[in-house]
Amino acid sequence: MRFYNRENELDLLQKIRERSAHSAQMTVVIGRRRIGKTSLLKKDMEGSPAIYLFVAKKSEALLCQEFVEAVKSILAVNLFGEITRFRDFFAWIMELSQSRNFTLVLDEFQEFKLINPAVFSEIQNLWDSQKAGSQLNLILCGSVYSMMKDIFENSREPLFSRATAKLYVKPFAVSVLKEILSEANPAYRNEDLLAFYSLTGGVAKYVENFVSAGALTLETMLEEVFSANSLFLEEGKNTLIEEFGRDYTTYFSILSLVANSKTSRPEIESILETSVGPFLEKLELDFGIIKKIRPILAKPTGRTVKYEIVDNFLCFWFRFVFKNYSAVEIGNFGFLKAQAREGFSTFSGKMLERYFVEQVKEAQRYSQIGTYWERGNSNEIDLVAVNSVEKRAVFGEVKVNAAKINLDALRQKSQRLAAQFPDYELEYRGLSLEDM
The missing domain is CATH 1.10.10.10 (Winged helix-like DNA-binding domain superfamily/Winged helix DNA-binding domain)
Known part of the structure; x- marks a missing residue:
């Protein structure tokens, strides 16, 4: 699958790289696993001197050995002696960056918390003492949200406030998902788009897996999810157990x-x-x-x-x-697929509501977007969008089947909310699969 979107992220990374030629930059990149952080960073590295290092769960000495070889190969430099501690490796990097501008990416940076927590203090000391003359574009990337947040946003941690920029990598927008699906299957139906959005949520790795497998309809997606050796079956555990620890x-x-x-x-x-x-x-x-x-x-x-x-x-x-x-x-995949088919209409109905909320947000025409309900979950309104400058508000009802939309009922249950917009132009809109 080709590289999609991320123009804003790449533009930001390019500006940071250009700034690093004059003053050292420390950028923190955070995003959940499979979101496409590594692909984004490798795309940004193309055509510039850059070193990508993955912080695997191995001993500090073995990591340093691997890191040193990568730096020697990419920057064409020599090193006399052996490095077995990360502090010595980073001191070498800071020394090299005094005379040349290059990018260093440390992926899954939070793993140092398990390998050697002292690394964070060591980086802080070296960064504070040597960044003035450095031309290093340092990118610290991680997928364990809680750990990365703690490392860089906890005031008691040594790297607190050291980052010069932060980038949160988010899922593909709904417009990008439509582009991807239309290229993979020009004859797609909106039912397929809803399934594609519902199961991937715009997470790059899931999108890539379905496209590569040709699983572009609900039925073929369920076949891909509920099969032997499927990536998806253990994905919840793989994604979250490390985050949650023993309370998982x-x-x-x-x-x-x-x-x-x-x-x-x-x-x-x-x-x-x-x-x-x-x-x-x-x-x-x-x-x-x-x-x-x-x-x-x-x-x-x-x-x-x-x-x-x-x-x-x-x-x-x-x-x-x-x-x-x-x-x-x-391995009862038949049962699992049957359960998913049976419950998917209800599940996808909520996902369709999310889809339209995201679509309206992407349009950037409103100052407030949300939903509404009253006590006891009565008078629920699926979508409310407010433009406080133009004094317009949209009340939307979302149904998979357009025939089930009742705008008169929507007006009726919107009365109490509508009363809070006395000078506004109000629009009542039905949204269904046909409007995706």
Whole structure:
């Protein structure tokens, strides 16, 4: 699959690289696994002196041996003696950067926390003392969100405030997904686009896997997911267990409930029979895996709150894979596919709502975008978009089947919300598969 999009990210990385020729730069790149960070950085490295180093889970001495050979080969330099400590390797890098401008990428940088936590202090000391004359473009990349956030945003950590730039790599926008699918399958239907969006969420590796396998319809995607040796079956565990550590079973239980429409704290606590406040807070603030949803215009401190899993694929995984993990372990793929087919219409209905929210955000025509509901989940409105400058508001109802849209009912249940926009031009809009 060819390299798609990322023009804004590449533009930012180019500007940082150009600045590094005059003053050393430290850029932190964060994004969940499979999002395409490495591909982005390697694309940026093309045509410039750059060294890519992967921080594997091995001894510090072996890593340094590997790193030294890479630097010698790419920069055509010699080294007398042996380096077995990262502090000595980084001191060498800082020395080399006094006379030449180059990029150094350290991928999965957070792994030093397990290999040798002293590395962060050592980098800080060398950076602070030698960056003045350095031309190094240092890029520190990581996929364990909580660890990277702690390393660079915790005021007690040595690398706090040292970064000169931060880049969060996000999923492909819905317009890019449409472009990719239309090139892979020019005859695609909107049902295929909805399945493509629902199962990948725009995560580059999942997109690439489906395109490479020619799995471009719901049925072929389910075949790809629920098959022996599938990448997808263990993906939730592979992505999250390192993040969660020993408490992962509690976090997984909460995420499974949220994925299966138990989206309020009281609902979750009544089923688990325990307080989950600290877990929900960490899932939102430390891990970035869930987010709070409040009715549009609600006070930030309001108690009317729902939670949703941010990542589409993880939402699918917890709903259809983790929930039926016994069937995964015995290889009952027929049962798993049947469960996914049966529940997909409900699941994809919520995903279609997300799709249109993202589409409206991408258009950048509104100052506020969200959803709305009243106490007891009554009078739910799937999409509310407000332009406070032009004094316009759109109330939208989203249905997979356009025939089920009832604009009169939408106007009726929007009365209380509409009253909060007395001078606005109000538009009531139905959105379905046909509008994707």
